[in-house]
Amino acid sequence: xxxxxxxxxxxxxxxxxxxxxxxxxxxxxxxxxxxxxxxxxxxxxxxxxxxxxxxxxxxxxxxxxxxxxxxxxxxxxxxxxxxxxxxxxxxxxxxxxxxxxxxxxxxxxxxxxxxxxxxxxxxxxxxxxxxxxxxxxxxxxxxxxxxxxxxxxxxxxxxxxxxxxxxxxxxxxxxxxxxxxxxxxxxxxxxxxxxxxxxxxxxxxxxxxxxxxxxxxxxxxxxxxxxxxxxxxxxxxxxxxxxxxxxxxxxxxxxxxxxxxxxxxxxxxxxxxxxxxxxxxxxxxxxxxxxxxxxxxxxxxxxxxxxx
Amino acid sequence: xxxxxxxxxxxxxxxxxxxxxxxxxxxxxxxxxxxxxxxxxxxxxxxxxxxxxxxxxxxxxxxxxxxxxxxxxxxxxxxxxxxxxxxxxxxxxxxxxxxxxxxxxxxxxxxxxxxxxxxxxxxxxxxxxxxxxxxxxxxxxxxxxxxxxxxxxxxxxxxxxxxxxxxxxxxxxxxxxxxxxxxxxxxxxxxxxxxxxxxxxxxxxxxxxxxxxxxxxxxxxxxxxxxxxxxxxxxxxxxxxxxxxxxxxxxxxxxxxxxxxxxxxxxxxxxxxxxxxxxxxxxxxxxxxxxxxxxxxxxxxxxxxxxx
Numbered sequence: 038x039x040x041x042x043x044x045x046x047x048x049x050x051x052x053x054x055x056x057x058x059x060x061x062x063x064x065x066x067x068x069x070x071x072x073x074x075x076x077x078x079x080x081x082x083x084x085x086x087x088x089x090x091x092x093x094x095x096x097x098x099x100x101x102x103x104x105x106x107x108x109x110x111x112x113x114x115x116x117x118x119x120x121x122x123x124x125x126x127x128x129x130x131x132x133x134x135x136x137x138x139x140x141x142x143x144x145x146x147x148x149x150x151x152x153x154x155x156x157x158x159x160x161x162x163x164x165x166x167x168x169x170x171x172x173x174x175x176x177x178x179x180x181x182x183x184x185x186x187x188x189x190x191x192x193x194x195x196x197x198x199x200x201x202x203x204x205x206x207x208x209x210x211x212x213x214x215x216x217x218x219x220x221x222x223x224x225x226x227x228x229x230x231x232x233x234x235x236x237x238x239x240x241x242x243x244x245x246x247x248x249x250x251x252x253x254x255x256x257x258x259x260x261x262x263x264x265x266x267x268x269x270x271x272x273x274x275x276x277x278x279x280x281x282x283x284x285x286x287x288x289x290x291x292x293x294x295x296x297x298x299x300x301x302x303x304x305x306x307x308x309x310x311x312x313x314x315x316x317x318x319x320x321x322x323x324x325x326x327x328x329x330x331x332x333x334x335x336x337x338x339x340x341x342x343x344x345x
Numbered sequence: 346x347x348x349x350x351x352x353x354x355x356x357x358x359x360x361x362x363x364x365x366x367x368x369x370x371x372x373x374x375x376x377x378x379x380x381x382x383x384x385x386x387x388x389x390x391x392x393x394x395x396x397x398x399x400x401x402x403x404x405x406x407x408x409x410x411x412x413x414x415x416x417x418x419x420x421x422x423x424x425x426x427x428x429x430x431x432x433x434x435x436x437x438x439x440x441x442x443x444x445x446x447x448x449x450x451x452x453x454x455x456x457x458x459x460x461x462x463x464x465x466x467x468x469x470x471x472x473x474x475x476x477x478x479x480x481x482x483x484x485x486x487x488x489x490x491x492x493x494x495x496x497x498x499x500x501x502x503x504x505x506x507x508x509x510x511x512x513x514x515x516x517x518x519x520x521x522x523x524x525x526x527x528x529x530x531x532x533x534x535x536x537x538x539x540x541x542x543x544x545x546x547x548x549x550x551x552x553x554x555x556x557x558x559x560x561x562x563x564x565x566x567x568x569x570x571x572x573x574x575x576x577x578x579x580x581x582x583x584x585x586x587x588x589x590x591x592x593x594x595x596x597x598x599x600x601x602x603x604x605x606x607x608x609x610x611x612x613x614x615x616x617x618x619x620x621x622x623x624x625x626x627x628x629x630x631x632x633x634x635x636x637x638x639x640x641x642x643x644x645x646x647x648x649x650x651x652x653x
Contacts, residue, residue: 051422054392058418076418077385084362102421102451109417110366110384113410114359138446143410 039064040190040242041339042265044332045081047306049103049271057081057334058103059307061267063188063244064337065170071095072186072246078107079114085335089115094165096172097128097156098248099183100135109139116147123150127164127174129182130155156184161259169193175259177250179284185248187260190241197235205229239342245300249307251281252290257297264340266300267332269307273317276309288318292325301340306332347372348498348550349647350573352640353389355614357411357579365389365642366411367615369575371496371552372645373478379403380494380554386415387422393643397423402473404480405436405464406556407491408443417447424455431458435472435482437490438463464492469567477501483567485558487592493556495568498549505543513537547650553608557615559589560598565605572648574608575640577615581625584617596626600633609648614640 041064046057058075062082069091071078082089089111098104108126115124126132136153144151156164156174165172169191177183194216202212211221211229221229245260247268260266268291272280280287286294288305295303303326305318312318315331322329330338349372354365366383370390377399379386390397397419406412416434423432434440444461452459464472464482473480477499485491502524510520519529519537529537553568555576568574576599580588588595594602596613603611611634613626620626623639630637638646 051425052388052391052418054388057388076415077388080360080362080365080385083360100450102417106414106417106421107384109410109414110360113414117359135446135450138443138450142408142443142446 038342039066039339040244040264040342041337042244042267042304042332043085043087043337044267044304044306044334045078045085046075046334047308047332048075049269049307049309051310052076052103053310056308056310058106059098059248059269060107061246061332062087063246065188065190067091068093070172070188073098073104073248074107074111075103076106076110079111081334082111089118090120093122093125095124095126095128096186096246097126097132098177098185098246099129099179099181100131101181101249104248105132105135108135109143112139112147112151113143116144116149120147120149123152125152125154127154127156127172127186129184130157131182157182161187173259175256177247177256178253179249179251183249185250185256185259186246187243187263188245189243192241193238195231195235196238201234205234237345240345242340242342244340245298247286247291247294249285251284252286252294257294260294260298260300262299264301265304265338266295266298266302267304267306268294270305270318270322271307271309273312273321275317276311288321289325292322292329295322295326295329300326301328302338303329304332304338305329346650347374347647348552348572348650349645350552350575350612350640351393351395351645352575352612352614352642353386353393354383354642355616355640356383357577357615357617359618360384360411361618364616364618366414367406367556367577368415369554369640370395371554373496373498375399376401378480378496381406381412381556382415382419383411384414384418387419389642390419397426398428401430401433403432403434403436404494404554405434405440406485406493406554407437407487407489408439409489409557412556413440413443416443417451420447420455420459421451424452424457428455428457431460433460433462435462435464435480435494437492438465439490465490469495481567483564485555485564486561487557487559491557493558493564493567494554495551495571496553497551500549501546503539503543504546509542513542545653548653550648550650552648553606555594555599555602557593559592560594560602565602568602568606568608570607572609573612573646574603574606574610575612575614576602578613578626578630579615579617581620581629583625584619596629597633600630600637603630603634603637608634609636610646611637612640612646613637 048056356364
C-alpha cells in the first residue's frame, strides 16, 4: 500500500540546469496525484518513470508561471498518447481563463475532457472524498489566490484477531460488524466488545502540500498531525526581509510550521537560485525540526505504515 | 566573426528524457537569434551557456506546442532577470492571440515590450535588413501556417591589396571607393580597376531553417546555395506514408532538399520518439547528401569563413 511523495523539481521562479520548477507526485496505492505543474513537468515525469495515464487529478496551488507553465505541454502530450478519460484540475478561479485559452489554441484535437474544479474558501474544504482517501484544500497567504492541499487516508477497517474468530465461532455477519468498529450483541445476550475482538491494522497516513506562502499561525492547525509535510522555503533567514516582502517562507518558517502541526517529517524545496549550497536551508530548518530533508527531484519519500 | 548554429533539442512532438522539443540558437557575431521555443528552452539555454539578454529576436516557425510552449517560461524569466529592452517575435498571425493571452495572464510585471511581427506570404519575404545581415521568411507546407527562415550575411566590403596601397599612393578616399567595389578614375585619367586592386575577404555565409514541412519542389529554390541547412525530419522512409499524412519530411526528403539547393551542409533533427537509434536517419540522408549530421542538442556547428 504505497503512500509516497516524489518531487520533480525544487527550483523557485528561475529554473536552473539542475533544478526544475515546482511539480510533484503523490502516489497513493496505484493512484498518482500531480501537484503543481511547472515547465518541464512532462520530461521529469518521464525521467522518473511515472505513467501519464495514471494521472487523473492535478492540484494547482496558484497560477504563477513557475507552478503551471508545464500544463501546456503535459496536456498536449496526454492528448497525443491517446488519453480519452477525463482529467480533473483542482485550481483557483484564476486558472479558468488560462485553461480556456490553452484549450482554445491547443486543445482542438483533445479527445478527453478537462474539468476545472474551482478551489476556494477561507477555511479548509473537503474537495475529494473517496472510499479510502480524502483531500482537503486550505488557503495560503501569497500574492494572489493560493491554496495548499492535505491528502489523508481514511481510517481503515479494523482487523479481527484470528484466534478469536475460531474460538468464538464468529459468523461472517458478526465479523463484518466488528470490522466496522461495532459491538455485536448475540441472541443469547452475549456482547462481543469491539475493543476486545479487533485492532487497527495501521494508522491512516497523510501528506500536506504548502507551496509559496507567507507564514501564518492558523496554517499549522490546518494540517495538525500530518505524517509528511512538504513546505516551500524560497529563502533562508539571511533573506528573511525579502521573504516577507514577497510573501514566501524561510526555512525556519517551514520548520516552525512542521513543529506546531506535530508533523512526522518535513520536506523543503522551491529554493531561490541565489543559493547554490542548499545546506543552509537544511541546517536552519533542522535546528527547529530535526526530521527534515531536501525534496531532491526524483527521490521518493515513502510514508511507512505504522501500527497503532 | 562567429556564425554558428546550436540546437537545444531534437525531439518532435513528444519530448523524452534526453530530447527536448524544437528550440535552436543561431549565433552571428555576438547576436543570438532564437529559433522556435519548445518547452524547456530556458533550461537548455542555461545548460549550454547562452545569455538570455543577448536574445533580441525570436523566430517562430508555427504555433504547434512543440515549437512554442517554452515561450511562457522564457518571457517570464526574461522579466524576472530585469529585461527592459524590446523583444521582437517573428511569427505567423496565429501567434497573436497566444501572445495576447500570455501577456494578459503572466505579463503584468513585464518591463519590456514584446513586439509581434507577423510573418506571412506565399513567397520569400525580407523581414530583417541590417548592415551586415538579412533575414528572409519563406512559406513551408505543414498543418496550418508555417514558415522557414533564411539568415544571410551581406556581401562584405572588399579589401584592398596592401602592397598596391603604397605602390599607387592611394588616398583614403580612393581606398574607400575601392572597398565599396567601385573603380577609381584619377584626375589624370588613370583608372584604378576594382578587380585589380581588391579582393573579397570572405564569402557571405548563410543558414536556413526548415521546420516541420512536407517536401515541395520550390523549397530548395528559396534557399539556393545556403551554407548550412537545418531541416526537420520527423520520420525515416520506413514511415514515409505517415510522414506524408502528417505533412512532415523524411530523412530522404531533407537530403533531397539539401542536394537540390546546393547546400554546404545538412543538419537534421525533430525525430519521432518511435526511433531510439538515430543512425537510420543519418544513413538514409547520407546516401543522398553525404555532408549530413544529427543536430545533437548543445553541439555547436560553426560555419567557417571561406575565402573566394
